[in-house]
Amino acid sequence: MSLITALNGRNEIGRALSGSTLAGLALLAACSRSATDNAAETAAPPTEAEAVAVVDRTEATFTSGNAETIMAHYAPGAVFFDPSVAEPTDDRATATKWTENFVSMKPTAFSPGARKIQVLDSDTFITSGVGTIDAVVDDRPTKLAMRYTDVYEKQADGSWLIVHEHLSMPPKGAAVPTPAPAEMPPATNAAVTNAATSNTAEGNMTR
Numbered sequence: 001m002s003l004i005t006a007l008n009g010r011n012e013i014g015r016a017l018s019g020s021t022l023a024g025l026a027l028l029a030a031c032s033r034s035a036t037d038n039a040a041e042t043a044a045p046p047t048e049a050e051a052v053a054v055v056d057r058t059e060a061t062f063t064s065g066n067a068e069t070i071m072a073h074y075a076p077g078a079v080f081f082d083p084s085v086a087e088p089t090d091d092r093a094t095a096t097k098w099t100e101n102f103v104s105m106k107p108t109a110f111s112p113g114a115r116k117i118q119v120l121d122s123d124t125f126i127t128s129g130v131g132t133i134d135a136v137v138d139d140r141p142t143k144l145a146m147r148y149t150d151v152y153e154k155q156a157d158g159s160w161l162i163v164h165e166h167l168s169m170p171p172k173g174a175a176v177p178t179p180a181p182a183e184m185p186p187a188t189n190a191a192v193t194n195a196a197t198s199n200t201a202e203g204n205m206t207r
Contacts, residue, residue: 043122051117051125054152054160062133063107067099075153075161083146083169105135123154130170145170 058073081088115129128149151164
């Protein structure tokens with residue numbers, strides 16, 4: 001066998017191997033895309049009933065009297081807007097302090113009002129409304145009201161936690177919603193005291 005013939009043979013083998021390798025890589029990429037597509041298809045968004053159950057579990061902690069129990073329903077790095085503070089915070093210690101202040105008000109009842117649920121995708125939904133809560137402010141029983149928006153995000157372990165909370169006061173003089181007896185799950189939003197103590201005259205709540 002001449003040198004030229006041997007070299008040509010090696011080139012042919014190289015081209016064959018190269019083509020085989022490319023075909024294999026293309027097959028692997030296609031399989032990967034298929035697996036990703038299948039995973040996306042199987043990750044169905046929560047139903048409204050499932051989202052309501054998640055929110056009910058969160059709100060059920062608001063009258064627990066335990067700040068840590070309440071804060072366990074907020075994701076690390078969650079952003080909080082408090083109506084009595086100009087800037088939002090994602091500082092866990094600050095949010096926990098607000099919650100401790102709320103707990104000190106001895107809340108005994110919470111109603112989410114006419115709660116709205118918006119399911120955005122398989123990992124995100126929003127709940128909003130005007131909530132009311134019975135608490136003790138300046139040694140007097142007080143009904144507080146607060147508009148709330150909470151964004152829930154599904155975590156890696158399958159749990160749902162709040163990643164964003166925005167609270168605001170109803171317009172001054174606005175009527176406070178009167179909850180029906182059937183809609184009294186114990187709870188309160190995680191931001192209920194700074195404004196409640198500084199705005200007692202308005203009868204509003206914040207954390």
